[in-house]
Amino acid sequence: MSREQALAYLEQHAERFLAELESFLRIPSISTLPEHKADMERTANWVAENLRAIGAENVQVFPTAGHPVVYGELRAVQPNAPTVLVYGHYDVQPAEPLEAWHSPPFEPTVRGERLYARGATDMKGQVIASLKAAEAAMHGGLPINLKFLIEGEEEVGSPNLAPFIAGHKDLLACDFCLNPDAGMIAPDLPTITYALRGLAYFELRVYGPKQDLHSGIYGGVVHNPAQALAELIAGMHDEQGRVTLPGFYDKVRPLDDEERAELARLPMDEAFYLAQTGAPALWGEAGYTPVERVGARPTLEVNGLYSGFIGEGAKTVLPAYAMAKISCRLVPDQDPDEVAAQMRAYLEQHAPPTIRWELEVMHGGPASITDRKSPWVQALAQAMEQVWGVRPAYKREGGSIPVVAQIQEILGKDSVLTGFGLPDGNLHAPNENLHLPTWRKGIMALVHFFYNLAD
Amino acid sequence: MSREQALAYLEQHAERFLAELESFLRIPSISTLPEHKADMERTANWVAENLRAIGAENVQVFPTAGHPVVYGELRAVQPNAPTVLVYGHYDVQPAEPLEAWHSPPFEPTVRGERLYARGATDMKGQVIASLKAAEAAMHGGLPINLKFLIEGEEEVGSPNLAPFIAGHKDLLACDFCLNPDAGMIAPDLPTITYALRGLAYFELRVYGPKQDLHSGIYGGVVHNPAQALAELIAGMHDEQGRVTLPGFYDKVRPLDDEERAELARLPMDEAFYLAQTGAPALWGEAGYTPVERVGARPTLEVNGLYSGFIGEGAKTVLPAYAMAKISCRLVPDQDPDEVAAQMRAYLEQHAPPTIRWELEVMHGGPASITDRKSPWVQALAQAMEQVWGVRPAYKREGGSIPVVAQIQEILGKDSVLTGFGLPDGNLHAPNENLHLPTWRKGIMALVHFFYNLAD
Incomplete structure (x- = not known):
């Protein structure tokens, strides 16, 4: 040879x-x-x-x-x-x-x-x-x-x-x-x-009144599903940018100093991500660099949001229904089925009795x-x-x-x-x-x- | 005669x-x-x-x-x-x-x-x-x-x-x-x-990255506009169901005992509203009956919600944009223009520097x-x-x-x-x-x- x-x-x-x-x-x-x-x-x-x-x-x-x-x-x-x-x-x-x-x-x-x-x-x-x-x-x-x-x-x-x-x-x-x-x-x-990273993709549906209501006649007595959905989504991150699903980080492998040093060599700092995304400022889990957050930390993102009237102009509807597409990017050794169970547990803990919810687990992979x-x-x-x-x-x-x-x-x-x-x-x-x-x-x-x- | x-x-x-x-x-x-x-x-x-x-x-x-x-x-x-x-x-x-x-x-x-x-x-x-x-x-x-x-x-x-x-x-x-x-x-x-009741109707738009992003490549470094919007909406009510726009209740006329007694005569109790709406449970501002909340108290409702991908199936987009239609029902002597200023003040106080927002005041009346x-x-x-x-x-x-x-x-x-x-x-x-x-x-x-x- x-x-x-x-x-x-x-x-x-x-x-x-x-x-x-x-x-x-x-x-x-x-x-x-x-x-x-x-x-x-x-x-x-x-x-x-x-x-x-x-x-x-x-x-x-x-x-x-x-x-x-x-x-x-x-x-x-x-x-x-x-x-x-x-x-x-x-x-x-x-x-x-x-x-x-x-x-x-x-x-x-x-x-x-x-x-x-x-x-x-x-x-x-x-x-x-x-x-x-x-x-x-x-x-x-x-x-x-x-x-x-x-x-x-x-x-x-x-x-x-x-x-x-x-x-x-x-x-x-x-x-x-x-x-x-x-x-x-x-x-x-x-x-x-x-x-x-792996993926766990969900559709979360929130139901309130049996049909769309007049927001004047009923506004103030029922929990607006769009508002309830917003409250549930807002609660899925804490103030440190951490995902709050119970147990979400339990299996996440910690980054050791050597790996962090390797990742720090990548020419992908805050300025790089600001230029790539055009966002007014970066955001994310406290305590991690952007490249660590994107590669080595799991995330939860809203991929879509819908409720009520979204056309031009104004319609004073109190919607009966609201929906969000939500996906988690997973890191080793998170399991998509376990994350689905964590999402369900979060909803069981936090969804108020004033609405009904359904969670569809759409697809995922480790x-x-x-x-x-x-x-x-x-x-x-x-x-x-x-x-x-x-x-x-x-x-x-x-x-x-x-x-x-x-x-x-x-x-x-x-x-x-x-x-x-x-x-x-x-x-x-x-x-x-x-x-x-x-x-x-x-x-x-x-x-x-x-x-x-x-x- | x-x-x-x-x-x-x-x-x-x-x-x-x-x-x-x-x-x-x-x-x-x-x-x-x-x-x-x-x-x-x-x-x-x-x-x-x-x-x-x-x-x-x-x-x-x-x-x-x-x-x-x-x-x-x-x-x-x-x-x-x-x-x-x-x-x-x-x-x-x-x-x-x-x-x-x-x-x-x-x-x-x-x-x-x-x-x-x-x-x-x-x-x-x-x-x-x-x-x-x-x-x-x-x-x-x-x-x-x-x-x-x-x-x-x-x-x-x-x-x-x-x-x-x-x-x-x-x-x-x-x-x-x-x-x-x-x-x-x-x-x-x-x-x-x-x-x-009167009305003040808004469209709130939240912008993040300059374009839709791949949620895998960028999830974790930018503030998702749909999430930021959900956080803003969730903050518009406190745990007592009260609207948190600064000064929102300043001009609201208190209900005196006589008027409350009159309103209590109406055959519109919780059971009535549960039957009318089909909601799993009622919701609203603590300290007021349903009929008081609907007639004599101002409210804030989400009339519509949109962001990202809302079709069938899954798309792992991190949306650049999210929108909500939000309206307030007003009571005497609230002024629609003042409520618009209160909404703007709320957003100035609570919108994070990680997103941009625009508020369109659509229409209203006292x-x-x-x-x-x-x-x-x-x-x-x-x-x-x-x-x-x-x-x-x-x-x-x-x-x-x-x-x-x-x-x-x-x-x-x-x-x-x-x-x-x-x-x-x-x-x-x-x-x-x-x-x-x-x-x-x-x-x-x-x-x-x-x-x-x-x-």
Whole structure:
């Protein structure tokens, strides 16, 4: 096995790798639009062909109820090497509004250091980075086993992926999953995302009188459901910005000093969040920095609110009904079902006898976290330092990526998330682009990663 | 002058009076529907003809920007008698849903003791009661001066009435106004409404981040506008159900023991309000009975609430914006402009620096009240006792009747409200009906009232 041979191969074939990415980007694999169904098949086959070309075995294009899943595996030269499952998706977002693009979304165009096309960053660029790092490592003697799982429905919520994983547990058996669908914070700061928040989503309905009332004739004798709902919502946070659902923080892992120090390295301070959000001032749980609050602390947000008359003008109705959509972002080891029980307990304690309430638990999923000290995270961190010359940043993501929780639940394996797109890559927006120098460093880092894992 | 002659006349002409009411009810004078414009003219002329027939002078049908106003006056036999302005409206609500009527809405039908037709109670029956009491009193020698002001736009908010009153102050000069557009609480309990609440209506808008945010990526760092709005609303009442706007109660007239005793006579206890509203339990300002809270105490109600995503399902949006429609019902001597300033002061004191807010003052009007000890209220109370054999109930109405405030503001005169419709008269609903025995007693009471005023 020779890391050096693999890295040299990368340099020799850099032009072809870019050409392959451009070829991949030319197929408009828009998963949400039925008229692109044939393009989706074509893209799946393109990925399968590329896998075969780099020497993958057992390459298959699995049909699903939606778009196909592509699978292929590459064998390590040493029999007892670890097995890494590489996750990716070949589908992209729609390109609209087309008039906002400076070059057509499905005609990849290099301007300066960037390649512009729909999917360049999210995530065809990352899929090619993984495939080409594998190809180069094959050339140097593959130090680990690789399995590729490339789906075509991520941009529509991956409805058929969990059943596929559940139905192919043996095929997908691995030591951990590499998911390069996250990004980098800055071109000089490679990033490892090691945690994602989970979700518990509710609809809370408050009922008062049997029908809407005249607010003059009855205002003052019944508890207005909109007011009662406001009182319940207001009570869900204390003055420190802490969520008051009973037991809400019981299972939340405390942040140790080392992790807080790591998170403090992220260039995401108050000024960053003020600029990103445009809010007049920041707000949140006392005692935690913004990046800690978003990544490592659970939250409760009102996603929607409705009652009574909301049209133009005035209507003096005393509404019979009020509704709020409320969701909690969860951290490890909070459980969505337990949080639903906590929400119910809060309502039982605080809802007054003057109204009736109903709570619908809409959907949810647990948070996920990978040990930063695990050998694979350390192998990736070391690889990044070998390429960029700096220690990577460790980041917790505030949102959810369902496939990570699915792989944790179904296969029992952790994912480590990374990626080589930049924050100004215009994901899901016009003029999506890939910063090519960063992308090339990313491929190099993956090669190092594979060899580090075997060391 | 002979009260007895007038009362005898009533009995002799009872059949014709009912026939005239039926004729009046046959014209579908639906003010809100343009296709009934000709019917509106026809109804106005019908009223003018009836006024002329009973001996009114200076009868005029005044065109307005909408439907006509009918005027006519009757002279007392004594020169220095008081002048009463009788207010009424000849328009009715639409009759839909037609299939719910047991007999056609514009074919008046007597079943048992009730007359069924759209407008029977609201308020063609009351207009005819006033006209026929005047006709009978003319026969006995009219003891007071009467002026009739019968409009055609009450069911559409009387948009042209205030300008008409302002433009005809001399014509409408009077000692007080009789407004029979209120009703009776029960067939054996004649009712005088001596106070109406006013209104101050607001739209409160709360802004946070510059655009909707992903609740995972930003939940925990910005103050959710829906949550901030809920906190502001929750703070607008204290635990005693009192409104917390600064100075809100400063000008509210205290209830004296005598008035509380009068209000306690009303058969509107907790059980009544529970049955009427269907609320699980009553709610309101501590220390006051339901009927006091609705009539004599100011309130603050949320009329509408909106933020974020309110469709089916789940969307993890952190909304940039939240809105509430909020209105206060006012009692004498609260001023709508002062209440707007109090709302603004509350928001300035309580809105956190993490959000921006805007308050739109939409519309409002003052409360009105008539002295229960005034000679005309006493004259009406006595008349009711003469007919029913019981002291009338004195009621404060929780809603607003704009014409009462307009007459108080423009002419400087108080109104006394009564009427002979019953709570089960289905106002604005299918099968509207008039309880004929009560209606006939009402006409008798008005005759007594006219004579009592001159005594």
